Amino acid sequence: MQMTERFLIVDDDPAFTRVLSRAMTRREFEVQVARSAEEAEKLIQSWVPDLATVDLKMDGDSGLILIPKLRQQNPAMKILMLTGYASIATAVEAIKLGATQYLPKPADADQILTALNKIEADAEMEVTEQPMSVNRLEWEHIQKVLNEHDGNVSATARALGMHRRTLQRKLSKRPVKR
Missing domain, CATH: 1.10.10.60 (Homeodomain-like)
Structure with missing residues (x-):
């Protein structure tokens, strides 16, 4: 029986994956890294994570393609769509496809874990008065x-x-x- 939670990082940025992988390993997660959606699909056939961060924009398929496949392997998996190209449209799609949360880059390990562990929506969230540019x-x-x-x-x-x-x-x- 698996005791340590498994954490999958799907991102094509080697520096980011190295830093995040080390941070999550220090927090006692069993970590695997995939550099593309295709590589992640192969990996989850034999290794099913409990948590995952998925980059939106990578070489090859978008991270959006991967979300339903991850969800199919483990319906209870917490999935965070993490991107430097955040937009309302991609956030809505990621959530509709089964992502637990959506977070723009840059984000550190603590922010990622906070987002993944946030279960309830925040009805008290501050609404900014500033319109978009x-x-x-x-x-x-x-x-x-x-x-x-x-x-x-x-x-x-x-x-x-x-x-x-x-x-x-x-x-x-x-x-x-x-």
Whole structure:
């Protein structure tokens, strides 16, 4: 019988995975790292985690593809979608697909564990009076339309009336601050 909780890190950033893996090992988790959704799929055939952090944007498949597969292997698994490309559209999709929580990068081990262990929603959460910037609204709209077109950049560019290269350039940048 397994005594130590198993923690899966799915991320293509070697520095981040090394630091997080060490931090979780020090907290007495049994840790495995996968550098892609495809690698994680193979790993979970023989090693099923209790907790997982999944990066949204990696080479190959998006981390969103992996969430239902993780959930299928262990319905009780706590899954955190962790991304440097946070948007409302991807947060909603991650939760709909079965993620427990969604957290923008950068995040440290304590923030990750706090998010994974937060069970109840916070109805008392502070609502900011500051509206989103125009640049952030543009980013959110692009993400929404991209999601509606299943990640197809050409179809999204057509829907937005934008040149495909312009859209690719906007997507390659980090999201703007709120």
